[in-house]
Amino acid sequence: AQSVTQLDSHVSVSEGTPVLLRCNYSSSYSPSLFWYVQHPNKGLQLLLKYTSAATLVKGINGFEAEFKKSETSFHLTKPSAHMSDAAEYFCVVSDRDDKLIFGTGTRLQVFP
Amino acid sequence: NAGVTQTPKFQVLKTGQSMTLQCAQDMNHNSMYWYRQDPGMGLRLIYYSASEGTTDKGEVPNGYNVSRLNKREFSLRLESAAPSQTSVYFCASSEAGVWGYTFGSGTRLTVV
DSSP: OOOOESSEEEEEEETTOOOEEEEEEOOOSOOOEEEEEEEETTTTEEEEEEOOSSSSEEEEGEEEEEEEETTEEEEESSOOGGGGGOOOEEEEOOOOOOOOOOOOOOOEEEEE | SSSSSEOEEEEEEOTTEEEEEEEEEEOOEEEEEEEEEEEEEEEEEEEHHHHOOOOOOOSSSTTEEEESSSBBBEEEEEESOGGGEEEEEEEEEOOTTOOOOOOOOOEEEOOO
């Protein structure tokens, strides 16, 4: 069965410093992987998706993620955090029936 | 704007009351989903419908029923609400083979 593990429930960074949100996946086949963002009291927005094309995936708002099969990881990064990046981030894997399986989320705090 | 519309946005129920959460999409998607979101647990799939006329259980279906009324609409019913069903409920739709779900803005349900 497919699953994802988000290694940090909370991450705090200062504005202008790099962001790293860690995600490991488990899948019996080549997975489709996603990162979604949820701002407070809002719905979910797709940041980026990996579907077995390029291993480095660029998303919206300067985020990117790298698929590393050898490490079964799909970490989300951003070179320089902005206050507006404060939100909850979900790593997600798709199963064979296109159902999404969510990680437990990482809350990102950005301090001035 | 095209997308997924959920009603109501907020609801308070007493234990034992029933209610139906409504969801409609205007993107002609075949697949629709109901998720619940609880703190520290990410989103968990309650039920899904791969096409009009079909529904299947997800990870946490107990206490819920669904109806795929037509291609556009997918409703979630709580027959006898319990405090454990206090959650934020998200409806989503997708098209097989096309990447990305579209999520509604959520329904915040409190059962007292």
